Amino acid sequence: MVQLPKTNPETHRAFLEGNFVVNKTEKKFSCMAIDQAHEQNNACVKADGGAVGLTENPGALRRWMVAGPEMARLVNEFENVTECFVNTNASNKLHHEQTLSFQESFRNDIVSLYDVIDDLGNPFLETSKDLLVLDSKNIVDISVVKTVNTIESLGQEQFEKYTKERLVDRTTSVFDTIKRNKLPLFQTPPPAKKNVYDRSQANGFEKLYIACQSRDGNLDDFFRHENHAFPPSLSQNGTIRLGTKADLLSKCLERLTPPTDVKPVVSSVILDGSAVVNMLKPVNIKSFNEYALKVFIPYIQNIGKDVQRIDIVFDTYIDNSLKGIYSRKNVEKVSEDEFKMKQMYQEIGRNSCA
Incomplete structure (x- = not known):
């Protein structure tokens, strides 16, 4: 060539x-x-x-x-x-990167990177040995730093070993499997800490406890203050506790309220109209009128069998509220679906009153 x-x-x-x-x-x-x-x-x-x-x-x-x-x-x-x-x-x-949207997205990324560097300072002037992630401002684990410092020499060493064993000495077949390097990288989660409290912290607590006993200290005041590196109520071995809102209801709040199977006797019921609409799914419904006649109104009538009065409350926008001002400004832009929804609410109100 x-x-x-x-x-x-x-x-x-x-x-x-x-x-x-x-x-x-x-x-x-x-x-x-x-x-x-x-x-x-x-x-x-x-x-x-x-x-x-x-x-x-x-x-x-x-x-x-x-x-x-x-x-x-x-x-x-x-x-x-x-x-x-x-x-x-x-x-x-054109190439898929030669579009206005891609160029605008690329420009935003550059501006964001510039803002981060401008906020933290020049990262190349940093004298510490810590490896900092610019976007999250987190310090990576020491194992990742070791990978960054040794990955080039490790690759060169493995290349020379491969050449010597398979091509020069011919002691290993070229078809043999090459073991994969499991090196910790930036996305690798940090290793789980088995014990957050090292021996030095334990010795410190022991000395404070002994000093309170020998110097007639108040042990109640000693144990009243936090003596953990991490609050046990929020953290478990240095890892924040995760959960869902349902855990609070099922494990905490339900214990305070004894369960009852007796239905209370009431003469009137107040319903949140928006919550009822979100609860009743329009399955195989093609129009708002059909939804009102087949789903919403039968549900209200079923509840009204045992009561004398039903009040359905919907959100209203008062004149001085932001939503009210917004709705008046866009009164001419009301879509056909919103107009049908308003008619459905009016029909529901007339049927409820009847």
């Missing part, structure tokens, strides 16, 4: 013009090597099943060999013609 300009200048000139690749589409960045294009054409001819099951039938194999390339050509021409009618925009010829 180095002597190609002298040995074969025409081929060298064709290579300089880009004739060593095949243009898959009109995009300049979708070019591929000639051998790769051949393999892709073979895949188009094979389609899904290919020649599987045809090798034992010479007639079927011959028909497939003759008709396969023609069918692939017809499908390719049809797709090209369809693409001409659909993708008429000139921007389709």
